[in-house]
Amino acid sequence: MLPTPYTKFDYDKVYEPSEDSFLLLDCLESELKFLDEKLKGKLSVVCEIGPGSGIVTTFMIQNSIPSLNSSIYLAVDINPWALESTIDTAARNNCKGRYLDTIQCNLTDSLKANEVDLLVFNPPYVPAEEVPQIPESKGEIDNWLDLALLGGKDGMVITNKVLENLDSILSSNGVAYILFCARNKPEVITAEMKKTGNWKIELVETRKAGWEVLSVYRFERQH
Amino acid sequence: MKFLTTNFLKCPVKTCDTSNDNFPLQYNGEKCQLIQDESIEFNPEFLLNILDRIDWAAIIIVARDLGNKSLPPTKPSFSPELSDDDLIVLRDLHTLLLQTSIVDGEMKCKNCGHIYFIKNSIPNLLLPPHLA
Ligand SMILES: C[S@@+](CC[C@H](N)C(=O)[O-])C[C@H]1O[C@@H](n2cnc3c(N)ncnc32)[C@H](O)[C@@H]1O
Numbered sequence: 115m116l117p118t119p120y121t122k123f124d125y126d127k128v129y130e131p132s133e134d135s136f137l138l139l140d141c142l143e144s145e146l147k148f149l150d151e152k153l154k155g156k157l158s159v160v161c162e163i164g165p166g167s168g169i170v171t172t173f174m175i176q177n178s179i180p181s182l183n184s185s186i187y188l189a190v191d192i193n194p195w196a197l198e199s200t201i202d203t204a205a206r207n208n209c210k211g212r213y214l215d216t217i218q219c220n221l222t223d224s225l226k227a228n229e230v231d232l233l234v235f236n237p238p239y240v241p242a243e244e245v246p247q248i249p250e251s252k253g254e255i256d257n258w259l260d261l262a263l264l265g266g267k268d269g270m271v272i273t274n275k276v277l278e279n280l281d282s283i284l285s286s287n288g289v290a291y292i293l294f295c296a297r298n299k300p301e302v303i304t305a306e307m308k309k310t311g312n313w314k315i316e317l318v319e320t321r322k323a324g325w326e327v328l329s330v331y332r333f334e335r336q337h
Numbered sequence: 338m339k340f341l342t343t344n345f346l347k348c349p350v351k352t353c354d355t356s357n358d359n360f361p362l363q364y365n366g367e368k369c370q371l372i373q374d375e376s377i378e379f380n381p382e383f384l385l386n387i388l389d390r391i392d393w394a395a396i397i398i399v400a401r402d403l404g405n406k407s408l409p410p411t412k413p414s415f416s417p418e419l420s421d422d423d424l425i426v427l428r429d430l431h432t433l434l435l436q437t438s439i440v441d442g443e444m445k446c447k448n449c450g451h452i453y454f455i456k457n458s459i460p461n462l463l464l465p466p467h468l469a
Contacts, residue, residue: 155386156386157383157389157390159345183380183382183383184382184383186341186342188342188345211376211378213339213341213435215338215339215342215458216459217459217462218462218463219461220349220463220469223462223464224349224462225346225347226346226347226360227347229345248463
């Protein structure tokens with residue numbers, strides 16, 4: 115088993131690593147060989163949307179996912195505290211000599227189209243009346259945390275935006291890992307996407323976490 | 338934010354996507370404070386992979402914004418056996434692309450004119466609600 119990064123931050127402000135975070139780590143670990151084969155020999159632009167504490171991005175850096183010495187890591191979050199925490203977590207785990215930049219932004223809106231080779235997203239997936247407003251100041255701590263969890267209708271409002279834009283986010287050979295809970299109805303969503311004939315989608319990991327069932331799907335272009 | 342990251346950042350305003358002016362952003366050389374951070378080690382292979390991928394024209398423009406006018410107009414290319422001269426060129430590119438960071442500063446979209454700020458090395462491209 116690959117080592118799990120050591121994290122320590124103020125979890126009143128950023129999402130504390132939980133079952134979903136760990137499922138994503140296990141998923142990436144089980145995909146080591148697949149990713150190395152798919153992406154080796156070229157530069158990989160790795161983007162994590164919503165790094166929170168930074169545990170997932172740090173895990174990828176630490177364990178050379180997708181492959182050694184050929185990746186640059188960009189972590190984008192709306193929560194300014196998450197970006198500080200991500201830098202802090204990477205530094206605590208001896209990742210200072212690796213290429214990591216953090217960007218405050220909504221999803222991948224500020225990334226040039228078709229540049230991401232590996233996209234990872236553990237979204238706010240909890241069904242809620244609506245997605246909370248973005249706080250006006252860094253100091254409104256509770257509101258930042260709500261944004262880590264609440265995903266509006268079916269918990270899918272934020273994830274849907276990423277899925278709708280996937281074609282313009284990923285590079286031609288790009289691959290995405292996205293986490294869902296059962297209430298997101300991932301089997302319905304992925305079946306719809308498959309029908310277009312554009313996407314190859316596979317369930318990589320699934321696990322019961324308390325009363326939630328979480329799963330991670332892999333998305334690639336159908337060539 | 339490292340210099341190379343400028344090669345991946347565009348203006349997040351949706352309506353700018355249809356213009357050709359939303360990338361690269363225009364960095365304000367007077368306001369941008371640069372530092373050299375040596376923590377990433379020189380690795381020629383990594384650099385060749387990066388060169389293969391990047392938009393060289395955009396690198397030149399941003400370098401010029403930040404006061405570096407010394408880059409060649411076409412992307413340097415190398416034969417498989419790297420010569421000593423090649424290594425010198427790669428080392429210079431390493432210094433520019435991976436070791437130069439913008440710690441504080443601002444940049445603007447050439448299409449909509451919106452200004453974005455960099456503080457503590459973190460660029461903020463979150464739009465105010467009326468633009469989002
Ligand atoms: C469930 S947490 C996941 C945190 C971390 N990746 C993990 O696995 O522990 C969701 C993260 O997404 C971020 N987020 C929510 N909406 C976002 C948006 N529109 N753009 C970017 N990040 C967003 C939140 O701030 C939070 O850090």
